[in-house]
Amino acid sequence: MSDATAFAAAFADLHAEMTAWRHDIHAHPELGFQESRTAGLVAAGLERFGIEVHRGVGRTGVVGTLRAGSSRRSLGLRADMDALPIVEANRFAHASTHHGIMHACGHDGHTAMLLGAASHLARTRRFDGVVHFIFQPAEEGLGGARAMIDDGLFERFPCDAIFGMHNRPSLEVGRFAVRAGPMMAGGAFFDIHVIGKGAHGARPDTGVDAALVAAQIAVSLQSIVARNVPPVQAAVLSVTRIHAGEAYNVIPQTATLGGTVRAFSREIMSLMEAAIRRVASSTAEAFGASASLDFRELFAPTVNDPAEAEFAARICTELVGAENVDRQPALIMASEDFAYMLERVPGCYINIGNGGAEGACEVHNPAYDFNDAALPLGAAFFARLVETRLRA
Template sequence: MSIIADIAARADALTAIRRDIHAHPELAFEEHRTAALVADELERCGIETHRGVGRTGVVGVLRGRNPGRCIGLRADMDALPIHEINEFAHRSRHDGCMHACGHDGHTTMLLGAAQYLAATRNFDGTVVFVFQPAEEGEGGAPAMIEDDFFERFPVDAIFGMHNWPGMPAGSFGVTPGAVMAATDRFDIVVRGRGAHAAMPHLGVDPVQAGAQLVVAAQSIVSRTVDPLEAMVVSITQFHAGEAYNAIPTEAHLSGTLRTLTPQLRMAARERLRQVADGVAQSFGVTIDVTILDGYPPTINTADEAAVCREAAESLVGASQVSWAHRPSMGAEDFAYFLEKRPGCYVWIGNGPGDGGCTLHNARYDFNDGILPLGASYWVRLVERFLAV
């Protein structure tokens, strides 16, 4: 493994930063302390710093030795509304809020790269360090874009990275094409006619129709999608009735659609409505489907993925870089950046996920041992993309 020596020498300092952020988690658009820590450190390194981008985001701009292209590197800063049950000294000091997804580590790795690049400037062009708020479902990326991010910071390409428990520490996963799914939420209201449970023939049962809809919705995946394409339809809520002896008037269902391509995303929405219409006609109920836009699919561009592969292999060797790594059906708002510019989102191994150390788990903790590797990856990526 070829971690940059100067970054490896700062491993303890990076760990201290990471654990400080972990101990003081902040939810979406509330990352005031974290943003101040990031901005202060960028300014200390002599990096041009912009605060309050997309409400609580921070952007640093570092120019190299000569003019050239512009690369964006993005890390997310927000925590999750989860009560941490770890007992180590740097556990969350805020009840009901913790860094359960590793954004504390993402922020620290990018800061480590910024520190090194500010000292060396071994590149032409410009590096834009993007510390984004509100990734966890609140849309910090579109908030930054709406705040004229691309007009103010005209990057030619943009890159992201996420830790992945279960992948060995010292490894990377790089995927050309779709790497994470679109996720759209839906709410469904089934309306029938209430009746006494002893006299069901006098009513129109929305529970029976809703139950059939739960089953029929899975035919969207099993019978209308190419088996080689990925889609997930999950109905996660079903609420109806208040009494043991009464058939209710309404049933309420909710869930998510997850797809890896824009085309399949639109097809899934349309097919869900068609299935609902068919169930409504069969059972004599009315069904209203409301689909709420979620994050689009995260789709890496091939040339940028190849550069990421080269940067990772320069550090850990080809055998430790999984090329065409299997996509995840989770979602990422980095997708919004990739809708505007070429780029790539990669995985960095966080080590075993034993003992609950998995994403969005109350026992999760970022592996401090990979901080120097992640920071070194960012540096090597910059040096390749902005070659002197």
């Protein structure tokens, strides 16, 4: 048995405990910035391990700090804690007890894996330096990463590098995916407000039809990716909602349309924002109406530092073998709040397999559940990373 294999096997002893933590968190899900019970469970666990605990970082976030030896080298390890506003369809014993809220993205598993790594590192202390265990609130579009950063996360808990991990249902348990550079898209929501002139439905010539203008804008927006974004870049612009009018015989004076934008660089995001503003305004003007844009960035692009991605891939390879590490996975058009931490500190965000069998349930689905078989490997990754990078 290789050293790395034996290392991973050591986490089998923590498997039952991590599973119990995970099931407890899954049964009691909490939405972003409401994770008081989850944060309490995390803080109590860290204190039980003998780790210094800091509560209320970024409102409901928790940071645990563990020191060993005399080095000032430091690493940050991050997990997310919040759930989603989804009615769970599962009927197993640890299903959500909070109707309309469930852990449909695996944050319960991410939290349990990081707690497992913290338990191991606190018990063995086979490293020389400082580890910050960062349990982040409100990843699902509410800005939890920025809240922690604004609360002085990296000033209070300096990190030379930072690492995070997310489960991937289409990837078999026992496999990892690591990509240098852009990995996940940045995301924004937008609303366009159209003002025309209301009129009777039988006399359209006396008004300016805001519904027609909104429809024309929606169609014209589809030219932005096709004719403005360089063909070698990937981007998405989707109009997902249109509303105008309340009556059959009234030409509406106002209309709104909204949607989402995704891109893998801030430059392309800015290009698309400017193009949406131009297309909306010009199209409305052509019909004698006006249009204004509200463009809201929710996530920055997730960009892995090449050196840190190589390091993370090496740790994965040591644990599961090169044949089980995909170093060129497909780009992911979904977004991740961890991106803001990566903009402040070099680091890497990886995927861990959650089960790739046919019919495996995707995240954000009411039938989703984190695969407990992945817990020991995820905890082993975090701990092995620390013991290698901060080798005594």
